[in-house]
Amino acid sequence: MSRKPPNPVDIHVGGRIRMRRMLIGMSQEKLGESLELTFQQVQKYEKGSNRVGASRLYQIAQVLGVPVSYFYEGLEAASTADEGPDTGFDFELLSTTEGIQLNAAFFSISDPSLRKRLLDLIKLLANREEIDSPLEQASALASD
Incomplete structure (x- = not known):
């Protein structure tokens, strides 16, 4: 059952x-x-x-x-x-x-500007990860 x-x-x-x-x-x-x-x-x-x-x-x-x-x-x-x-x-x-x-x-983290900078870094890393994905790499190679 x-x-x-x-x-x-x-x-x-x-x-x-x-x-x-x-x-x-x-x-x-x-x-x-x-x-x-x-x-x-x-x-x-x-x-x-x-x-x-x-x-x-x-x-x-x-x-x-x-x-x-x-x-x-x-x-x-x-x-x-x-x-x-x-x-x-x-x-x-x-x-x-x-x-x-x-x-x-x-x-x-008590400093709001430091939290903002950390958030910006995380966004940057997330965007970089998208760019470094195998599909993105294949697309980049195909367009060269």
Whole structure:
């Protein structure tokens, strides 16, 4: 008997739980203790493989210090991503360890002009990566 894939809404809510938990530096174990759950249950919520009920989501919001609506932010954009233009924004990246660390490190830079310069550098590197792609190289060679 095959399992159904998780509902995209459950995946989104779980990702937001994970992102907030990691942003405040809380472990799955600590969140589980606060909710009287095992860390495995927290893992299942975060992956979206188990749905979070309304009362449990309210408890999670209280423990993580956010309104319940926080867990649904970005859901509209995520659900219409396939239909609309590509904004270049990846909501899934934000819930990864690297995405959370990058975000926290970036905003820990207190000098706004330094943040702007770093952003300019990242854009420059991203453009360079597009230029250095194999397809771009092949196009450049073909036009020579």
